[in-house]
Amino acid sequence: MTLQYHVSDPVLHCIGSLGSPELPTYRLPFPCCAAAPQGWKQEAKTPVAIAKMWPTDHQLDSSSFHHYFLLFVCAGGFVSSHHLQGHQVLFFGFGWLFFMRQLFKDYEVRQYVVQVVFSVTFAFSCTMFELIIFEILGVLNSSSRYFHWKLNLYVILLLLVFMVPFYIGYFVVSNIRLLHRKRLFFACLVWLTFMYFFWKLGDPFPILSPKHGILSIEQLISRVGVIGVTLMALLSGFGAVNCPYTYMSYFLRNVTDADILALERRLLQTMDMIISKKKRIAVAHRTMFQRGEVHNKPTGFWGMIKSVTTSAPGSENLSLIQQEVDALEELSRQLFLETADLHATKERIEYSITFQGKYFNFLGYFFSIYCVWKIFMATINIVFDRVGKTDPVTRGIEITVNYLGIQFDFFYAISSSKSSNVIVLLLAQIMGMYFVSSVLLIRMSMPLEYRTIITEVLGELQFNFYHRWFDVIFLVSALSSILFLYLAHKQAPEKHMAL
Amino acid sequence: MAALDRVKVLVLGDSGVGKSSLVHLLCQNQVLGNPSWTVGCSVDVRIHDYKEGTPEEKTYYTELWDVGGSVGSASSVKSTRAVFYNSVNGIILVHDLTNKKSSQNLYRWSLEALNRDVVPTGVLVTNGDYDREQFADNQIPLLVIGTKLDQIPEAKRNEVLTRTAFLAEDFNAEEINLDCTNPRYLAAGSSNAVKLSRFFDKVIEKRYFLRDGNQIPGFSDRKRFGGGTLKNLHYD
Numbered sequence: 001m002t003l004q005y006h007v008s009d010p011v012l013h014c015i016g017s018l019g020s021p022e023l024p025t026y027r028l029p030f031p032c033c034a035a036a037p038q039g040w041k042q043e044a045k046t047p048v049a050i051a052k053m054w055p056t057d058h059q060l061d062s063s064s065f066h067h068y069f070l071l072f073v074c075a076g077g078f079v080s081s082h083h084l085q086g087h088q089v090l091f092f093g094f095g096w097l098f099f100m101r102q103l104f105k106d107y108e109v110r111q112y113v114v115q116v117v118f119s120v121t122f123a124f125s126c127t128m129f130e131l132i133i134f135e136i137l138g139v140l141n142s143s144s145r146y147f148h149w150k151l152n153l154y155v156i157l158l159l160l161v162f163m164v165p166f167y168i169g170y171f172v173v174s175n176i177r178l179l180h181r182k183r184l185f186f187a188c189l190v191w192l193t194f195m196y197f198f199w200k201l202g203d204p205f206p207i208l209s210p211k212h213g214i215l216s217i218e219q220l221i222s223r224v225g226v227i228g229v230t231l232m233a234l235l236s237g238f239g240a241v242n243c244p245y246t247y248m249s250y251f252l253r254n255v256t257d258a259d260i261l262a263l264e265r266r267l268l269q270t271m272d273m274i275i276s277k278k279k280r281i282a283v284a285h286r287t288m289f290q291r292g293e294v295h296n297k298p299t300g301f302w303g304m305i306k307s308v309t310t311s312a313p314g315s316e317n318l319s320l321i322q323q324e325v326d327a328l329e330e331l332s333r334q335l336f337l338e339t340a341d342l343h344a345t346k347e348r349i350e351y352s353i354t355f356q357g358k359y360f361n362f363l364g365y366f367f368s369i370y371c372v373w374k375i376f377m378a379t380i381n382i383v384f385d386r387v388g389k390t391d392p393v394t395r396g397i398e399i400t401v402n403y404l405g406i407q408f409d410f411f412y413a414i415s416s417s418k419s420s421n422v423i424v425l426l427l428a429q430i431m432g433m434y435f436v437s438s439v440l441l442i443r444m445s446m447p448l449e450y451r452t453i454i455t456e457v458l459g460e461l462q463f464n465f466y467h468r469w470f471d472v473i474f475l476v477s478a479l480s481s482i483l484f485l486y487l488a489h490k491q492a493p494e495k496h497m498a499l
Numbered sequence: 500m501a502a503l504d505r506v507k508v509l510v511l512g513d514s515g516v517g518k519s520s521l522v523h524l525l526c527q528n529q530v531l532g533n534p535s536w537t538v539g540c541s542v543d544v545r546i547h548d549y550k551e552g553t554p555e556e557k558t559y560y561t562e563l564w565d566v567g568g569s570v571g572s573a574s575s576v577k578s579t580r581a582v583f584y585n586s587v588n589g590i591i592l593v594h595d596l597t598n599k600k601s602s603q604n605l606y607r608w609s610l611e612a613l614n615r616d617v618v619p620t621g622v623l624v625t626n627g628d629y630d631r632e633q634f635a636d637n638q639i640p641l642l643v644i645g646t647k648l649d650q651i652p653e654a655k656r657n658e659v660l661t662r663t664a665f666l667a668e669d670f671n672a673e674e675i676n677l678d679c680t681n682p683r684y685l686a687a688g689s690s691n692a693v694k695l696s697r698f699f700d701k702v703i704e705k706r707y708f709l710r711d712g713n714q715i716p717g718f719s720d721r722k723r724f725g726g727g728t729l730k731n732l733h734y735d
Contacts, residue, residue: 268582337538339579341575343575
């Protein structure tokens, strides 16, 4: 099994890639404050980079439309920056830009709906955080803040519970050829199923006091919160373990050039064998065709019965060769993946010798201590029935590093032009739920006077429950990822020794 | 079995443009029923009659190497892919007519295959205004194929076709536009089939024949693969 470890800095990367995407991009992890200025300089907008952003003759159409639209939006946001709506527009612009430059760099976007939905979700999620900051700083008067909170929450819930799941269902259904005709109908069906399970989610969890009605905002928020907190904890747990594993060079397997060459030779040998077998099949087909026998695959029930009793000896031989070819093709795929893995490890070894690599190695040790401490604290919280009191800053760093890094790599790994719409919508959904539950969790760490507005807006949810739930899932996730990585790490060198 | 001479042609293009369907159509004359993701490289063999219909007709095996992946892959994947670019005799560049990005990426694909000695740094020297000089002295014949023609509505067809004509001109190559799920685009005698045949003839000529028409004397394939210490594994 192969695991790809990419350390990518989402925030710096996406801001830096506002310049030309063709400039070399350096991958830096987020919490390296000392290295951040360096990263900024390398990815700064040079005049050449800006010039490259403008469309050339070949590209005059939708991409230039995007550029102009974006500029207009950002300008508009800037101008009206005194109002919250102005900021929202700015965030919308960022979301759009991020979408175009980062997520969909290699694809052409045909469905504007997806892009709009993603940008809107992003904008409103960011606005929620901004409102918390405003709360603390005391910007705007409290009644207008309250109004904006309510508005924001309603819109986000509308998006997360109604719009985005519906669109996800719609795009998934349109990918399946069978259901393509009646896709609207099936999309509604999928959405109704989602709503049913979403509602059922509330039963086993003690999240509400019974005095709330059916369609109140607390019902929806609590469910969204549970899902979001689970996701956050899962990703944090995995990230907490994966992060030091990636940074530290202690875990790097030793790979020499000879290993790579040997594997490549094996790969080419296998390809050669496949070719010679396919040649035989092709020649056999051709001679049969020329002789006038047409090689029909047995179709239908009677065809299969007939082929059992009367089969030409040539075709039996051919099917045997075909099976061998299939097996060899599978082998060639495995060899290809292993070779790619070895190349990646070799690059990481080369990188770890450089100064940057050593710096991140040190960070890795630091992080591993931090992660062990986190796991320990989670255990203590559960065993001694405490509620965690980590500060928002730590949690903020954790969230950004673990969540965003993993999300993007996962996205790159499984995206294709068919499923890219679905993935982006899933990303929007997860991002929205994540932000909502972050607000819930942050509430606990805020001083009493700032808690009031959140409590007022969100009603009386059982906040303690969320923290406990987070700790449990975090622990489970961290422990299982330790196990998982340990097994993967153990398995790999044994495979190479067998070569 | 007669030892027919071999010729290697790469099929390059972005993920999802239809390379596997195309290769299946070219080699088996059948439409591929269940296209799935290509991991690594998949090879197929097409038996081609060089100079069909003339007294010098000869049959050659053309290997079509369908290399999977995208131009934005990690550099480790690119280094692994580079092993397939050895001793290439021809390149077929495939792009999706409904996806403009795939056409633009063809420049990067061709650079990757032709300059495989250069370590991919991610620094793209050309960005649309590329250097025609690079392709002028290129000895390897190229062919540009656009797929999913049936998905372009009639109204936009002209616009798309002019764009692809520019593209093919940039590469100094012929172009074919078709739909891989419909074999009639490559029916015998159609202009597409003629262009295809001409392309393969050109590839074979460059590989086996000198300018004055004499065949290059006996070139064993044994030296081609990694270091020259391999035995040639042809099962006869």
